[in-house]
Amino acid sequence: xxxxxxxxxxRERLRAETTAEIKDVALALMASGGPDAITLRAIAREMGMxxxxxxxxxxxxxxxxxxxxxxxYTALADAVDSSWEAxxxxxxxxxxxxxxxxxxxxxxxxxxxxxxxxxxxxxxYHSPEGGAAPDAARRVCTGLTALxxxxxxxxxxxxxxxxxxxxxxxxxxxxKVRPAFPELPPAAVxxxxxxxGHLHGLVSLEVYGHLRTQTASPDKLxxxxxxxxxxxxxxxxQR
Amino acid sequence: xxxxxxxxxxRERLRAETTAEIKDVALALMASGGPDAITLRAIAREMGMxxxxxxxxxxxxxxxxxxxxxxxYTALADAVDSSWEAxxxxxxxxxxxxxxxxxxxxxxxxxxxxxxxxxxxxxxYHSPEGGAAPDAARRVCTGLTALxxxxxxxxxxxxxxxxxxxxxxxxxxxxKVRPAFPELPPAAVxxxxxxxGHLHGLVSLEVYGHLRTQTASPDKLxxxxxxxxxxxxxxxxQR
DNA sequence: TGTACATCAGTGAACGCGCGTTCACTGATGTAC
DNA sequence: TGTACATCAGTGAACGCGCGTTCACTGATGTAC
Numbered sequence: 087x088x089x090x091x092x093x094x095x096x097r098e099r100l101r102a103e104t105t106a107e108i109k110d111v112a113l114a115l116m117a118s119g120g121p122d123a124i125t126l127r128a129i130a131r132e133m134g135m136x137x138x139x140x141x142x143x144x145x146x147x148x149x150x151x152x153x154x155x156x157x158x159y160t161a162l163a164d165a166v167d168s169s170w171e172a173x174x175x176x177x178x179x180x181x182x183x184x185x186x187x188x189x190x191x192x193x194x195x196x197x198x199x200x201x202x203x204x205x206x207x208x209x210x211y212h213s214p215e216g217g218a219a220p221d222a223a224r225r226v227c228t229g230l231t232a233l234x235x236x237x238x239x240x241x242x243x244x245x246x247x248x249x250x251x252x253x254x255x256x257x258x259x260x261x262k263v264r265p266a267f268p269e270l271p272p273a274a275v276x277x278x279x280x281x282x283g284h285l286h287g288l289v290s291l292e293v294y295g296h297l298r299t300q301t302a303s304p305d306k307l308x309x310x311x312x313x314x315x316x317x318x319x320x321x322x323x324q325r
Numbered sequence: 326x327x328x329x330x331x332x333x334x335x336r337e338r339l340r341a342e343t344t345a346e347i348k349d350v351a352l353a354l355m356a357s358g359g360p361d362a363i364t365l366r367a368i369a370r371e372m373g374m375x376x377x378x379x380x381x382x383x384x385x386x387x388x389x390x391x392x393x394x395x396x397x398y399t400a401l402a403d404a405v406d407s408s409w410e411a412x413x414x415x416x417x418x419x420x421x422x423x424x425x426x427x428x429x430x431x432x433x434x435x436x437x438x439x440x441x442x443x444x445x446x447x448x449x450y451h452s453p454e455g456g457a458a459p460d461a462a463r464r465v466c467t468g469l470t471a472l473x474x475x476x477x478x479x480x481x482x483x484x485x486x487x488x489x490x491x492x493x494x495x496x497x498x499x500x501k502v503r504p505a506f507p508e509l510p511p512a513a514v515x516x517x518x519x520x521x522g523h524l525h526g527l528v529s530l531e532v533y534g535h536l537r538t539q540t541a542s543p544d545k546l547x548x549x550x551x552x553x554x555x556x557x558x559x560x561x562x563q564r
Numbered sequence: 565t566g567t568a569c570a571t572c573a574g575t576g577a578a579c580g581c582g583c584g585t586t587c588a589c590t591g592a593t594g595t596a597c
Numbered sequence: 598t599g600t601a602c603a604t605c606a607g608t609g610a611a612c613g614c615g616c617g618t619t620c621a622c623t624g625a626t627g628t629a630c
Contacts, residue, residue, distance in 0.1 A: 291525055294444065343573085449617095591608100
């Protein structure tokens with residue numbers, strides 16, 4: 087019998103479960119009350135604990151927030167990545183559509199999560215000194231570069247006189263991107279960031295409520311944006 | 326002598342000056358510490374007053390915030406509007422460039438102001454029940470529609486099969502826009518909002534620090550975006 | 565010109581709130597002989 | 598199998614903080630006769 091082993095494992099499991107519950111409760115609070123609703127006391131209240139019990143799991147409030155940001159960002163990266171992989175045998179245009187719709191749908195389903203990772207996170211929060219963007223941020227950017235790479239054969243002509251150089255871009259991003267797409271020029275990374283801008287712009291205007299006051303059909307507008315993007319890139323549309 | 330008149334006027338003038346100083350101090354606090362730094366006590370401290378003295382000028386903290394949002398939004402609208410008017414005898418492409426650069430430059434010069442009007446404003450702030458967007462918000466959208474209108478003769482072909490209808494857009498916006506551009510179809514308003522998305526996306530990624538971690542040349546990227554936008558619209562480029 | 569009154573900007577103390585964090589502790593769970 | 602000890606999750610009270618807001622007030626400025 088591995089009884090001693092399993093009892094030690096039990097403590098660890100309980101600990102992991104409580105850690106997960108703290109995060110879940112924090113995310114639920116955020117979903118209903120915005121990032122500022124994430125307070126140790128509110129979490130503890132919700133869990134029927136004392137506020138300081140949380141210090142057994144997270145050294146400090148900022149620690150917890152950092153973990154949450156990573157988790158949420160990872161969820162977004164997982165969503166778009168799996169959408170990319172699920173369309174591996176479709177046309178570039180279709181893949182761009184799928185990736186972008188997944189991006190928007192995730193944001194609309196998790197508006198507070200979107201704010202947490204792309205807006206002001208939480209009042210009084212300071213990210214750790216390193217300040218490095220989470221891995222998931224890089225994954226999203228890598229995914230965008232994959233979109234640009236898929237479109238590049240058709241879109242190349244748009245960047246004929248382009249002045250972009252590798253030195254324009256972050257080394258960490260390039261370290262991921264160049265091995266994966268060895269033939270791409272720097273201008274393709276610029277295209278990836280531009281696409282990011284297009285998507286982020288409409289989605290964040292919508293999440294923050296600025297689009298709803300101007301149009302009743304943000305969905306239609308987003309679809310139009312994608313159609314025109316694909317058209318601008320010169321991709322063959324199959325529909 | 327209008328002495329009685331002028332002494333009454335003096336009180337009013339002092340009152341107006343103090344009101345202006347409260348707003349100035351609040352904006353300065355926001356510029357250095359973010360929207361959350363706007364607290365009645367901090368303002369009072371900075372002005373050498375007691376916190377509650379501010380209640381003589383603003384009924385409540387939310388009242389003050391509402392006023393600030395309006396002021397900041399108005400400043401942005403003034404900037405882009407005057408840029409538009411200053412280029413009245415230039416080509417549509419040049420005017421789009423000018424308007425967009427003004428938009429971005431204002432945002433980079435007033436990053437906290439940009440956050441105040443386009444992001445989560447202030448922790449705990451609730452906008453008044455009416456919840457109507459400030460006039461300045463509509464002015465910015467009207468300006469964007471002017472861009473779309475200038476480009477429309479060339480861009481029309483992009484929206485040939487378009488399915489947009491007037492009912493897709495907010496009546497208040499249309500009330501401003503349709504008299505000013507009586508010949509524009511609803512698809513042109515969609516184009517205006519799409520352009521907004523493009524600009525807002527890159528600028529907000531930059532203001533919130535997400536672009537800087539990916540590229541050392543956000544400026545170059547924005548210029549490229551504008552060049553491609555103008556190209557996509559089919560506008561003749563003069564350069 | 566002088567006096568009595570009204571206005572009103574700002575004071576100072578206090579309220580209750582929720583927060584992050586610290587401290588000394590209790591009591592159940594698991595471990596070693 | 599039973600007993601002595603170690604671990605450690607969670608308690609409960611307390612700290613100091615800054616906040617928005619209220620209250621009764623003071624004292625200077627302007628007004629009316």
